Amino acid sequence: QVQLQESGPGLVEPSQALSLTCTVSGGSITANYYAWSWIRQPPGKGLEWMGVIGYDGSTYYNPSLKRRSSISRDTSKTHFSLQLSSVTPEDTAVYYCARGKSDFETWGQAPQGTGSS
Secondary structure: OOEEEEEOOOEEOOOOOEEEEEEEEOOOOOOOOOEEEEEEEOOOOOOEEEEEEEOOOOEEEOOOOOOOEEEEEOOOOOEEEEEEOOOOHHHOEEEEEEEOOOOOOEEEOOOEEEEEO
């Protein structure tokens, strides 16, 4: 059974970059046809899909975040990461990783509450 776990810093200085990692166990991020997403939820607001990396390494981003977002994966095939540049207090949110592109069948077990003070 695949499991995901987020990790990353709690706070980031304004204008700096936020980096988060999702560790995948029980499965490979290159397994055919799976996609892996980052999603966030600001305080008091709904979920916002940020972007996805496919099994083939292709990436797609929420247009509102595309300019500042980058999703990558490592060669071990067990981690994928999010970088969000030029953070502001509006980026304060709980950040989740999940398997899927729109229907998220598995969510991370350690969502990261992070943001910019």
